[in-house]
Amino acid sequence: MGSATIWGLRFEWISVEDKSCIHNFVSGSSSGRRISQFRRRNEMSTRCDASRQHLWLKPKFLEATAIYVREPREQHYYETYSWFAKIHEVVRSPLPFLTNSSPSKFGILLCVAIVVLVTAVRAFVVRKSRYKRPGSVADLVRRGQLRYDSRGISKPLKYDDPFNNPLVKVSNSKSTVEMCGKLYRLAPVTLTEEQQAIHQRRRSRAYRWKRPTMFLKEGDSLPPDVDPDSIRWIPANHPFATTAADIDENLAQTNVYQKRGVPSRIQAEHEALHRKLEALENEQTLNRLTIDPTNGQDFESPLKSHINSNAQAEKRSINNQVSDPDKVESSSASEEKPGL
Amino acid sequence: MLGLKLPTASASSPSFPRNTLNSTPAFLSNNFFSPICINVKPLKPKSKSYSTSLVKASLQWNRKPQLAGETPRVVVITSGKGGVGKTTTTANIGLSLARLDFSVVAIDADVGLRNLDLLLGLENRVNYTVIEVLNGDCRLDQALVRDKRWSNFELLCISKPRSKLPIGFGGKALVWLVDALKSRQEGSPDFILIDCPAGIDAGFITAITPANEAVLVTTPDITSLRDADRVTGLLECDGIRDIKMIVNRVRTDMIKGEDMMSVLDVQEMLGLPLLGVIPDDAEVIRSTNRGYPLVLNKPPTLAGLAFEQAAWRLVEQDSMQAVMVEEEPKRGFFSFLGWS
Ligand SMILES: Nc1ncnc2c1ncn2[C@@H]1O[C@H](COP(=O)(O)OP(=O)(O)OP(=O)(O)O)[C@@H](O)[C@H]1O
């Protein structure tokens, strides 16, 4: 496994070199070549991650092999720029490194150990970050898309005591309390029932008030048989109140008490539409059954007038449309009918 | 399977805001298996391998507030003055209650300046409002927006920003709503919280109509206090006797420097029992921006804990017996040995 990893590393390293080879190949002049070579070296040393770095920082034998591996290749592509030759060289190059058994096995073992360590650390980090990953289920719960309790993610709060917990500690003598790490003195409340009653009496004298039951717009006239104290005068331009009760109170009350089914207004609207549709259908069948010429005319006249009014509207100015309300109405009615 | 478990942990994190530890961050990160860690945060999903019974035994997880009074408890959250934190209070107490396993319907009665949906991060899910219910465009259950974090929390908006409410029967409509919620199939909600608009005009009257108890939110400054006193007077005139106050935006450092009225001063002026004292906390604004109520924060913040305590007291119809008035001066070096 270790050797395989090393193989993998070698190939990674090779691929880095390959890219820069292409780069070299493309850049023409010798100065450009040198720059790119320099850059390539930098690139390589910075791009080496921990696992690869140790290859460079290895004991001498590794360095030696590395140099051995590199030297001929560089010469090679400086001279010929031969792509195939390079690849050939590159593929062959790891072999002497591995087969060369003369240096101690200690180095290789160290490599393997470090690679294994790095892999383990990486796996650990990846796994850890998975829990903080945005877009996880935990995130859904945090955003309120999922419920804690229905997923069994959290248990409901067990009743720990807000008066006695690690953050709130009352001293034994009940004279001090430590809250959030700060110490406070506890002063007893001295308010007695009597004092409370005295305050209540004071207030009842000071503020005599009756909850208004009637709301009138300022400027409205006073209805005859009501107690003026029970009236609340609302300014006519009150920003969010209206005194005009345009809601039927009984209906509103039944709406509030409605437990299931379609809400009343939706239901009513639906029924109205239904009735309209039925009426329309009836009308049409009647028209077909009794071929009454006047009826037929009546039925068709809106359509005609619609066409007429459209044609006329093009001719007329917008202002004049208002002067012919009947036609406009009938045209709009005929427009609605097909929709039903 | 490990791959499934970890996102689970991260997803459920917001629901365990109080289980984390405070001072030592090292605690939070790694040593899952230290016994101290298990004692302290037994419900962290990481410690799943331990049986829950063992965990329960080591801490009093089962303490739950005892629901007092008849359900549904219809609570209006009001203040008189604007911008003192009614909406913040509604959102946080509402979600705290939901987390304590009570079913909650929060009604945004702020007709003109609705923003409870924003604080809860539900703004994109409000399609229907009470106006549509009254009109019969939808049923009540369709207008209820169920929070996906805590499915026993539902939001109901009175109206869309630009629609006008016939003010004469806003109050009536709310009474019907409460009645309809009471008789619904899933059972009556335990709490109906009504976020009242600022001021004492029509919107206020609408909001308080169905309520039988009130939470008065005030800040420790005289403008807010005067309005609070007035509103308390009106509520009492209207027959709402069960009024408790939340003092919001308290800064213990300013109180200590005598730059701010203390909570006990506030109580002396209003004579109301205290439901909670909420410190001024930058986290409040941050959580508003996120559409993620403070009480769900993990780790918990000072203001979040204070809201949770207030919610607990609301359930039990309890009030504060002692307030944290000032920061204890830094004690000597040996204070940790108990020699102060
Ligand atoms: N304890 C606090 N610490 C810091 N900021 C706070 C606190 N409570 C409320 N605020 C801030 O005060 C502002 C007003 O809060 P909120 O909208 O809850 O008030 P309101 O009473 O509902 O206002 P309105 O009267 O307009 O409905 C918000 O920006 C909120 O972030």
Ligand SMILES: [Mg+2]
């Ligand atoms: Mg508000």
